[in-house]
Amino acid sequence: MKSNNQINVPQARDAMDKFKMQAASEVGVNLQNGYNGNLTSREAGSVGGQMVKKMIEAYEQGLQ
Numbered sequence: 181m182k183s184n185n186q187i188n189v190p191q192a193r194d195a196m197d198k199f200k201m202q203a204a205s206e207v208g209v210n211l212q213n214g215y216n217g218n219l220t221s222r223e224a225g226s227v228g229g230q231m232v233k234k235m236i237e238a239y240e241q242g243l244q
Contacts, residue, residue, distance in 0.1 A: 203230040 187193050197213075204211035207226045209219065216224070 199234075200227065200231060203227050203234060206230055 187196060201211055204227045207230050209223045209227050211219070211227060
C-alpha cells in the first residue's frame with residue numbers, strides 16, 4: 181500500500197520530525213526514527229493528538 185503522507189513544505193520535514201518526537205516524548209510513547217509499525221493505534225493516536233493540541237495552543241497564542 182502506497183503512503184499518501186506528503187508534507188506541503190518539504191523544507192519543513194526536519195522540523196516536523198522533531199515536533200513529532202517531542203510530542204511522543206510528552207505522552208510517553210517510545211517513537212523511533214523510521215518505521216514505527218510496532219506502535220498500537222492508541223499510542224500513534226496519542227502522538228497525533230498531542231501534536232494537534234500543541235498546534236492549536238500555538239495558534240491561540242498568536243491571536244492574543
